[in-house]
Amino acid sequence: MRLSTIFRVKKLVFGAFLVFFVLKWAVVPLYSAMKRNMCQSVHNVLFLKTHKTGSSSVSNIFFRFSKSRGLTVALPRKQIYSFYWPWSFQANFVDNLPEEKPNILCSHARYNQTTMQSFMPPGTNFVTILRHPLSRFESAFLFEDFPAFLGIPASANPFQHFFEHFEKFKHDINSMYTLRNGMSFDLGLEPDDFEDATAIRNFISSVENDFHLVLLMEYFDESLVMLKQHFCWTLEDVLYLKHNSRLRSSKKHHIPRQFGNKFLDRNKADVLLYEHFNQTFWRKVKSQYDNFWSEVRLLKQKSHAMAKECLLPGEHKDERRKNIATKLILNPRVGHDMEHLCRELVKDEGGYLTYFRDIQLRER
Ligand SMILES: Nc1ncnc2c1ncn2[C@@H]1O[C@H](COP(=O)(O)OS(=O)(=O)O)[C@@H](OP(=O)(O)O)[C@H]1O
Numbered sequence: 001m002r003l004s005t006i007f008r009v010k011k012l013v014f015g016a017f018l019v020f021f022v023l024k025w026a027v028v029p030l031y032s033a034m035k036r037n038m039c040q041s042v043h044n045v046l047f048l049k050t051h052k053t054g055s056s057s058v059s060n061i062f063f064r065f066s067k068s069r070g071l072t073v074a075l076p077r078k079q080i081y082s083f084y085w086p087w088s089f090q091a092n093f094v095d096n097l098p099e100e101k102p103n104i105l106c107s108h109a110r111y112n113q114t115t116m117q118s119f120m121p122p123g124t125n126f127v128t129i130l131r132h133p134l135s136r137f138e139s140a141f142l143f144e145d146f147p148a149f150l151g152i153p154a155s156a157n158p159f160q161h162f163f164e165h166f167e168k169f170k171h172d173i174n175s176m177y178t179l180r181n182g183m184s185f186d187l188g189l190e191p192d193d194f195e196d197a198t199a200i201r202n203f204i205s206s207v208e209n210d211f212h213l214v215l216l217m218e219y220f221d222e223s224l225v226m227l228k229q230h231f232c233w234t235l236e237d238v239l240y241l242k243h244n245s246r247l248r249s250s251k252k253h254h255i256p257r258q259f260g261n262k263f264l265d266r267n268k269a270d271v272l273l274y275e276h277f278n279q280t281f282w283r284k285v286k287s288q289y290d291n292f293w294s295e296v297r298l299l300k301q302k303s304h305a306m307a308k309e310c311l312l313p314g315e316h317k318d319e320r321r322k323n324i325a326t327k328l329i330l331n332p333r334v335g336h337d338m339e340h341l342c343r344e345l346v347k348d349e350g351g352y353l354t355y356f357r358d359i360q361l362r363e364r
Pocket residue numbers: 050051052053054055056057135138139140143217218220240241242243244245246
């Protein structure tokens with residue numbers, strides 16, 4: 001080969017490397033940053049609040065966002081907390097039935113695809129959250145104080161007693177919709193279909209089609225960073241505190257291992273639902289942008305720091321649920337600059353519904 005040809009090839013290779021590095025280190029990050037800055041913040045969201053899945057902590061985020069941006073929130077009628085759950089959602093369950101459609105709906109409701117899609121503005125993002133069915137059941141069973149309702153002795157492991165005497169209780173819990181396939185029920189699956197494998201498969205596909213994001217309670221931070229990214233929100237928008245936790249003393253019992261299969265068999269729809277969205281969740285995580293994990297770490301740190309800053313230390317009983325649930329109490333020593341944010345983070349659903357009732361119903 002002639003010397004001049006070798007030089008030309010070298011030049012070409014060098015040029016190719018140069019173009020590659022400029023693209024990799026300058027153009028692509030610049031383009032991603034521009035895309036992020038150009039994205040439009042999502043304002044219309046329906047959050048299908050499933051029971052005992054960390055949903056109150058997520059609702060706090062939607063309420064806070066709505067308040068800070070002056071958005072309209074759909075309010076349950078008759079001063080109650082839910083849209084007549086367990087009935088399937090209807091438009092006349094909403095109090096502020098406005099001519100203009102609401103931006104946000106995030107209180108308990110049973111999913112009704114047709115009604116909800118026409119009730120919300122076109123292009124509304126549908127979001128929900130799931131939790132592993134076993135631990136979700138434990139939470140629902142104790143939070144609603146079913147052991148007392150069923151006359152289970154206080155000294156027993158309530159789960160052991162429940163499953164050992166299952167035939168006796170079966171009838172009593174027939175209409176306790178949070179206790180069997182609770183998440184699938186909330187998302188619209190009919191109890192008559194709980195044993196129908198085809199109906200369950202079709203149901204999961206329709207959730208997949210209708211919902212833009214399915215969060216997982218066990219991966220709360222990952223879920224929220226994904227939400228923040230998808231909605232073009234800031235990390236501050238998705239800061240959170242843990243609402244509605246049971247007291248530590250009510251977490252000492254679990255479903256004994258020997259009843260695990262019996263439980264999973266009775267809750268097939270929820271098990272398949274959770275498995276399916278666990279898989280799609282990790283597929284989505286894999287396709288996230290470069291600094292996804294550093295944002296997850298940051299959100300964890302910041303939310304942890306907010307809990308330290310905002311909350312009166314210790315565990316406090318929620319007086320309405322004396323032996324079961326905790327209540328978040330604002331730290332009276334909170335710094336002046338943090339007070340506003342802390343108040344909003346601590347506020348529970350009742351506090352927000354009162355706030356939005358006051359301003360939205362006054363405006364009419
Ligand atoms: N951020 C975060 N991370 C992990 N877990 C969390 C979080 N926020 C709430 N929780 C747990 O969720 C349970 C309460 O769920 P919900 O708020 O959906 O309950 S409710 O249906 O609105 O009554 C309740 O579960 P249990 O404590 O097991 O009962 C809460 O502890």
